[in-house]
Every structure is written in structure tokens, then in C-alpha cells.
Amino acid sequence: MNNFKxxxxxxxKPRIAVVxxxxxxxxxxLSPNWYIYLDGAIYISTTKKRAKYWNVSRDNRVSLCIYSExxxxxxxxxxxxxxxxxxxxxxxxxxxxxxxxxxxxxxLDRVAQIKKEDRVLLKIIPDKYLSRFWGSII
Numbered sequence: 030m031n032n033f034k035x036x037x038x039x040x041x042k043p044r045i046a047v048v049x050x051x052x053x054x055x056x057x058x059l060s061p062n063w064y065i066y067l068d069g070a071i072y073i074s075t076t077k078k079r080a081k082y083w084n085v086s087r088d089n090r091v092s093l094c095i096y097s098e099x100x101x102x103x104x105x106x107x108x109x110x111x112x113x114x115x116x117x118x119x120x121x122x123x124x125x126x127x128x129x130x131x132x133x134x135x136x137l138d139r140v141a142q143i144k145k146e147d148r149v150l151l152k153i154i155p156d157k158y159l160s161r162f163w164g165s166i167i
Contacts, residue, residue, distance in 0.1 A: 032160065033158070035160065035162055036105050036158055036160050037066070039095070039097075039103060039105055039160070039162070040066035040071070040095060040105060041066055043063070043129040043130055044064075044095050044096065044097065044098070045061045045062070045063070045095070045096075045098075046061070046062045046063075046064040046071065046073065046093045046094070046095045047059055047060070047061050047062075047093065047094045047095075047096075048060055048061075048062050048073065048081060048091060048092075048093050049091060049092040049093070049094075050080070050081045050084035050085055050088070050090075050091055050111075051084055051087075051088045051090060052080070052084055053084075053087065058080050058081065058084055060079070060080070060081055062075070063126050063127075063129065063130045064093075064095070064126065065122065065125050065126045065129060067122065067125075069154075069155070070152050070153060070154055070155070071093060071107065071109075071152075071153040071155070072122050072123075072126065072150055072151065072152055072153075073126075073150070073151040073153070074119060074122075074123040074126055074143065074148055074149075074150055074151075075148065075149060075151060076146050076147055076148050076149075077147045077148070077149060078147070081151070082113070082149060082151075085111040085113060085151065086113065089110050089111045089112070090108075090109075090110060090111075091108075091109060091110070091111045091153055092106065092107065092108050092109075093105075093106065093107045093109075093153065094106050095107070102162075102163040103160075103161065103162045103163060104160065104161055105158060105159070105160045106158070106159040106160070107153065107155045107157070107158055107159075108155070108156055108157040109153050109154050109155040109156045109157070110153070110154050110156065111151050111152065111153050111154075112151075112152040112154065113149050113150075113151060113152075114149060114150040114151075114152055115149060116147070116148055116149060118150060119148055119149065119150040120144075122150060123140075123143060123148070123150060124136075124140050127139050127140055127143070
């Protein structure tokens with residue numbers, strides 16, 4: 030399996046993505062997020078109240094670190110640009126994110142709650158990947 034295929038296989042599993050955005054003063058703002066990897070992009074649903082929304086609105090450069098738990102033996106670091114998709118464009122991708130992380134019997138309630146929030150979908154287009162695979166990614 031070539032390295033890019035290993036990266037894609039790793040990203041297809043539900044993990045936590047630590048997203049780094051750039052604050053107004055130039056320092057990093059980090060936040061853990063649920064995500065989905067689709068067609069070469071990382072998607073993250075967030076509200077307009079979150080710092081990452083305001084940061085990427087001003088500067089769309091982002092970095093992510095997605096790692097295996099609990100020891101981070103395997104990880105992928107992504108650098109890229111972030112597009113902000115408006116609320117009317119966030120479904121069904123946001124629902125697919127919820128399905129990855131929420132027990133099946135709670136998905137409909139969580140999606141109903143999300144639909145009431147002032148949300149956007151962040152679409153991160155990777156420019157660069159860095160990976161390490163010491164453990165098993167399967």
C-alpha cells in the first residue's frame with residue numbers, strides 16, 4: 030500500500046482532528062473536532078460563534094493533526110486552505126459526520142439540534158500531508 034493510500038485509509042476512520050487556525054495576533058488557536066474525509070477534502074461542521082469560524086473568515090490557512098488514540102502511534106498532519114460553505118450547503122455532509130460519532134439511536138435528535146444552530150461547513154483542501162505510521166491503521 031503506497032503512503033497516500035495509507036493516509037486516505039487512516040482519514041476515513043472516525044478520529045479527532047485538532048484544527049489550528051490563525052488568531053488576529055498571529056498565534057495559533059487549536060480546537061478538537063469531529064470530521065469526515067470525502068473526495069480528498071476534510072469537512073468540519075461548526076457554528077459561527079466558534080473562534081475557528083472567525084479565524085478562517087479572516088485567514089483561510091489551517092493545519093490539522095489527526096491521530097490514533099490513545100498513544101498517537103499513527104498520525105496525519107495536513108496543511109491547507111479552508112472554504113466556508115453556508116448553512117444551506119451543509120447537509121447531508123453534516124449528517125454524515127454525526128453518524129460517524131454519535132450512537133445510531135441519537136443521530137436524529139443531534140441532527141435536529143444542529144439544524145436549529147447558526148452553522149457553516151468548513152471544507153479543508155489539503156496542500157500538504159505529513160504522516161507517521163508506527164502502529165496498525167486498519
